[in-house]
Amino acid sequence: MTHPRRFDTKIAVLxxxxxxxxxxxNVTAFLISGIASTHGEVIGKAYTDADGLTYLPMFRQPVLVFAGDPETLAAARGRALQRGLAPAIxxxxxxxTSNDEDNRAAVQATRTDRLDLVGLAVYGPKNAVDKVVKGAVLHP
Structure with missing residues (x-):
């Protein structure tokens, strides 16, 4: 039997x-792709079943999903940036919108304090991520 592995980093979606x-x-899937594409070290190895079929690799550690109100998200974005953690938003x-180009244009057209955040994801040292999501609750 294996024991749970403790990680010194955390992946969180709010x-x-x-x-x-x-x-x-939908939001969770989009946000987590930002973490995966930017932080290659979070990706494990490919999976192989008993018949030798290979499947895509996934994160090597759990992803914790939290929920909060608009003020909690705005505060979390600010705390992430203060700690040098680049969030996916x-x-x-x-x-x-229906494509990446329009998505980026929509964000670029909006001032930071006017962004209507519905989600963000961060990856980094466990204690820093814990501080970023402070005030949020684990998603039911």
Missing amino acids: LRDDLLAWQRL FTSDLFL
Whole structure:
């Protein structure tokens, strides 16, 4: 039997607490892709089943999903930036677009203090990420 491995880093997703189920899933998938594409060290090795078929690698550590109100998300973004952690963000405007170019244009057209955040993801030292998501609750 193996024992749970403790990591000195944490991957966290913070979602606005009033999203519909499909929105929560969609936002989480988009946000976590930002972590995976930027921090290659979080990706484990490929999986192989007993018949020798190979499957794609996944994160090597758990992803914790939290929920909070708009103020909690805004505060978390500020704390992430203060700690030098670049967050992935998803704004409500992105529900109205259908491609990466339009997504980036929607964010670029909005001042930082006017971004209507519906989600963010961060990766970094465990204690720093814990401080970023302070005030949020684990997603039910």
